[in-house]
Amino acid sequence: MAKKSKVGLKVPTKNEILKKYGGMMRLASETVESNLWLPSTFFALNYTFGGGIPFGKILEVAGEESSGKSLIAYNFAYTCQQLGGHVIWVDAEQSWMNSWAEINGVDPERVTVLNDTRIEYISDAVADLAIYLRSQLTNNEPILLVIDSIAAMDCADNIDSKMVEGKAEMGGRAKALYKYFRIRSELFYRLGVTQIYINQLRTALNVGFGKDNTTTTGGAALKFYASIRAAFYSGRSITVKQKGKERKAGKLVTIRLIKNKVAPPRPTISKCPVYFNPKFHEVGFDRCYALEDVLVENDIIEKSSGGVYKFKGKTLARGEEKFQKLLEDDDELRRKLLKKAEINTIGTTRKKIVALTTNLYPVDGVEYESFNESEDEEEVEDE
Known part of the structure; x- marks a missing residue:
C-alpha cells in the first residue's frame, strides 16, 4: 500500500497576490473618496x-x-x-x-x-x-x-x-x-x-x-x-x-x-x-421646515422654556413662527447656522467640486455589458 504524503501549504507572497488580484484589491487607507x-x-x-x-x-x-x-x-x-x-x-x-x-x-x-x-x-x-x-x-x-x-x-x-x-x-x-x-x-x-x-x-x-x-x-x-x-x-x-x-x-x-x-x-x-x-x-x-429642530438638537441654537431662541448668547427671536421667518429671510444667518450644523447645500458642494483638480470619473477603460448580451450568456450557461 502506497504511503500518503502530505502536501505542504504554499503561502503566496505579497507580489504574487498583487500580480494575481492587483486590479481588484487595495488597502482601505488607499481608497480615494470624492x-x-x-x-x-x-x-x-x-x-x-x-x-x-x-x-x-x-x-x-x-x-x-x-x-x-x-x-x-x-x-x-x-x-x-x-x-x-x-x-x-x-x-x-x-x-x-x-x-x-x-x-x-x-x-x-x-x-x-x-x-x-x-x-x-x-x-x-x-x-x-x-x-x-x-x-x-x-x-x-x-x-x-x-x-x-x-x-x-x-x-x-x-x-x-x-x-x-x-x-x-x-x-x-x-x-x-x-x-x-x-x-x-x-x-x-x-x-x-x-x-x-x-x-x-x-x-x-x-x-x-x-x-x-x-x-x-x-x-x-x-x-x-x-x-x-x-x-x-x-x-x-x-x-x-x-x-x-x-x-x-x-x-x-x-x-x-x-x-x-x-x-x-x-x-x-x-x-x-x-x-x-x-x-x-x-x-x-x-x-426651512424642521431646521429649528436640527439646530436645537445639535446645541447650535439655545431654546428657552419661554420660546426664546439664542445663538452664542444673543437673542434671535421669540416664538417658533418668528424664528422660522428669520431663517427664511436672513440669508447670512442661515448660512452661518447651516455651516455650524454641517448641513450640505448647493454652495458647499459647488466649492468642493471647484476645489478638485482631477477628474474623479474618467471614462477611459470603463467597460460594461449589454443587458441582452448578459442574458444570452446566462442562457448558454443554463443549457
Whole structure:
C-alpha cells in the first residue's frame, strides 16, 4: 500500500497576490473618496440623509400617491443643474411635462427624457447616456438618473406579449430588475451617477401585529442595492382661503428613513408642508421646515422654556413662527447656522467640486455589458 504524503501549504507572497488580484484589491487607507453629495434645497432632508445623495449611490423614494415623490426628484434635478450637471429622466409613467418641470426650477434643455417601460431597453440606454455625458462633463459635475417609476416598468416579455397569449411570467420583472442592478451598479458608481428610483408603497398581507405592513414593488433587488431608502406618507391637505373659498395648496407629508448605509440614523420628518399649487405658494418642500429642530438638537441654537431662541448668547427671536421667518429671510444667518450644523447645500458642494483638480470619473477603460448580451450568456450557461 502506497504511503500518503502530505502536501505542504504554499503561502503566496505579497507580489504574487498583487500580480494575481492587483486590479481588484487595495488597502482601505488607499481608497480615494470624492466626498461629493448631491443636496436638495430642503435642509432638514439633507441632514436626515447625511448630506443628500452621495455621487454614484442610490436613493429609493417609496410613497403613497400625491406624497411628494416626484417633487423631491425634481428638487434634486434642480440642484444637479445648478451644479452644472445633467439629468437623465426615465419617464416610464409617461407623465413628464416641460411646463411642470420649469415650475419646479428644472431646465428641460439639460434633461434627457427616455420614454419606455421595458427594463432591458432602459438598461442599455441609460448606460450609453451615462458614459456619453461623463465624457462631456469632465469637471466632476453631477449626473442624476431618475427612474419614474419602478412600478411602471416591466420586462420586455411581459410588455410585448398579448394578454390572451398568457406568456407573462410571474417574477419576470423582479428578475429583470435584479439583472439591471447587478450589471449597472458598478458602472454607475465608477461614473459617479447619482440615482433616484421612485417606487410605490403597498400594503403587505399576512404581516404580524405591530410590524411594518408596507412593501414596495419590483422585488428585493432595489432594497439591497439602495444606500438610502425613504418612505413618504401623505397627510391632510393644506388649504388657503381665497375669495371666501378654501383652496387646496398642498399637503402635509411625513418622511421616514427606512435604510441609510451612508449616515447615522436620524429622526423622522413629520408633517412637512409640501406645496403643489403655484397660485398660492412656491411649489415644492418648505426648505426651512424642521431646521429649528436640527439646530436645537445639535446645541447650535439655545431654546428657552419661554420660546426664546439664542445663538452664542444673543437673542434671535421669540416664538417658533418668528424664528422660522428669520431663517427664511436672513440669508447670512442661515448660512452661518447651516455651516455650524454641517448641513450640505448647493454652495458647499459647488466649492468642493471647484476645489478638485482631477477628474474623479474618467471614462477611459470603463467597460460594461449589454443587458441582452448578459442574458444570452446566462442562457448558454443554463443549457
